[in-house]
Amino acid sequence: MKFIHLGDTHIGKVYKDETRNDDIKLAFSYFVNKAIEIKPDFIVHSGDLFNEGFPRIEDLIFVTDQLMKIKNAGIKLFAIPGSHDVGYGEENSIIDIFDKSDLLTNLNSTKYLKIEDNEIILKGEKYKNAFIAGIKGKRTRAQEDLFKKLKVEMQDAWIKIFLFHHTISELGEEFKDIDINDLPKGFDYYAAGHWHGHKDGIKYEKGIINYPGSLEYCDAFEIENYNERGFYLIDYDEEGIKNIEYINIPTKQKEIIYLNVDNLKASEIFNQIILRLNKNEGKLLIIKLEGRMNGFKSELDIERIKEICKENGYSYVNINTSKLQDSKSSEKIEIKERRIDEIEEKYLAKKGFNEKEIKIAKLLMSASEENKDSERLLDELMKEYDN
């Protein structure tokens, strides 16, 4: 018998650039076709099916169509709400609409989850000799309480699967939002979501934890830093897990251009970038500018550069100037700023804020200095908050 594990599909308005949102949908429909071809006994989705709690109608229609295909192929889909689609008030989720229309099973609907004073009782579902249970993600920071109060009504099965949507310190101490030991024990396969990288084979008790990562890159950072995108296919029999395979989702090719602009004028930077471009058919392009340019950032015609990139065939262009300095920022002020920055960081750390919270605070503090537009700031804040 076999099942598929995927997560973080983020259908919706992830990018301002709609071509990327279409790429994300393309990855999902590729997945659905592939899954129908594989014909597993069932599929588990570890959260963030949608990018927002209130998706656009077009996104709802798209997902409905795709889930219908899975259903018509006779494949059952089990899911938990992720931090993005958990819904406001964290009571109901967009996932419930699909649960009620029988296109998926929300493992956290009232049928499976009972919240009492001191206990959270979690029932799972026995299906095709597998026991499947899971706990939803949270929009706010995970309450360790929730996991400590969790009582799973375990059932005997060939394989026991637990779905969750949180990060653990095995991904890096700074990213952790729950302690690995708070996860319920006794499962064979922990289908994890929330972490958009791809990390498999984390050992826990007698089981393993797998993070498939996002099905498509969800921002410029992911394009630059992550390589494989995909999902897991797990074979099992009466003795448990037999084999696990990571199956790739084809994404667009990417190109990253790193450029040191020390002492270059805006026109020279412009020319250097243009020289590095290649004719192509739809590549994703990230341009990272570093160093201190001669002149001012405002002299760089970012929009014109993007236009020329598109003319060369690139389907998506991101120009990262966060490490670009110009003649405005004098050395002395910079050193002073850096020291204040460090002091603020140490102060906040002493106050018991975690790294994520410090990052958000720093973003807010930098907002007035850099004159960030409110939408971009909100985007960055949400990213820090959610991912």
Ligand SMILES: [Mn+2]
């Ligand atoms: Mn996610």
